[in-house]
Amino acid sequence: MQSLNASRTPRRDPAPSRWAYRVHRMWLTPFYRAMLRVGLPVFVLLFVAGWYISNPTNRYAIxxxxxxxxRSIETRPEFTVKLMAIEGASPVVDRAIRDMVPVEFPASSFDLDLEAIKAEIAALDVTESVSLRIRPGGVMEVTITEREPVVLWRRAGGIDLLDDTGHRVASLKARADRADLPLIVGEGASDAVTQALALIDAAGPVAPRLRGLVRVGERRWDLVLDRDQRIMLPETAPVAALEQVLALDEAQDLLARDLTHIDMRNPARPTLRMTEPAVTELRRIRSYESGDTQ
Structure with a gap:
């Protein structure tokens, strides 16, 4: 009887339980597998790191x-700038740049704000273009192109050097400091430098007598010669009007006569103004001729 009862004992079902089946299905899901393989370790690491950083002493040590x-990287010799070399600058500009750059050498290249230094140098009136770079060997090279002054501009505040675009280059204390440059005078003269240079170039035949150009009403030029002679040029086509006067001078020695003004504001009707002695002499001659006639 016992053997029959033993043989009737139910066998264990090999199928998984309901919870085991659900866990197995979840493990086969990519999202849960990623969470267990990546998310859980990352969470543990973040938790440990947050706990460690929450301590002020640990934060200070980090x-x-x-x-x-x-500091150990920045102070390495290969990152140290030992000196500054300036190329293309005159001695005066060289000294000005060295005085204005607030850097004490040697210095780490990580501490140099090249863009700020470049902007500061570019702000100089004399600077046309500037470039900066760190050369091998710890040299900060500054390459500068200076504006070339072509005229002097006398204004109420003094005398300025201007380049061919009318941009200010520097100031002068006296006209004699740059006697080699032509002079322009008047309000708005700096805005018409290109036209002034064309007139100066056209005035080549009388260049030794040229004293300067005066801007009148910010719209036209007067060309001033020695002996207090003045050629009053029109607002439009002033070069052509000046060439007309020079042609008359070549043909009839116009500028050698006793004239104070040659008015070319209307090129079709030039007007001459004589000196006072010449006017007096002309009146005397006319009066004499009138007396003879009578």
Whole structure:
């Protein structure tokens, strides 16, 4: 009887339980597998890191260590700038740049704000273009192109050097400091430098007598010669009007006569103004001729 009862004992079902089946299905899901393989380790690491950083002492130690590593890199010889070399600058501009750049050498290249230094140098009136770079060997090279002054502009505040675009280059204390450059005078003269240069070039035949150009009403030029002679040019086509006067001078020695003004504001009807002695003499001659006639 016992053997029959033993043989009737139910066998264990090999199928998984309901919970085991659900866990197995979840494990086969890519999202849950990624969460367990990646998300859980990351969470643990973040938790541990957050707990470690929450301690002020640990934070201070981390900051100090990072600063120490940074200083050790920045102070390496290959990152040290030992001097500044300036190319293309005159001695005066060279000294000005060295005085205005607030850097004490040697210095780390990480501490140099090249863009700020470049902007400061570019702000100089004399600077046309500037470039900066760190050369091998710890040299900060500054390459500058200076504006070339072509005229002097006398204004109420003094005398300025201007380039061919009318941009200010520098100031002068006296006209004699740059006697080799032509002079322009008057309000708005700096805005018409190109036209002034064309007139100066056209006035080549009388260049030794040229004293300067005067801007009148910010719209036209007077060309001033020695002996207080003045050629009053029109607002439009002033070069052509000047060439007309020079042609008359070549043919009839116009500028050698006792004239104070040659008015070419209307090129079709030039007007001459004589000196006072010449006017007096002309009146005397006319009076004499009138007396003879009578």
């Amino acid at each position: 900051v100090e260590k990072v600063g120490e590593i940074r």
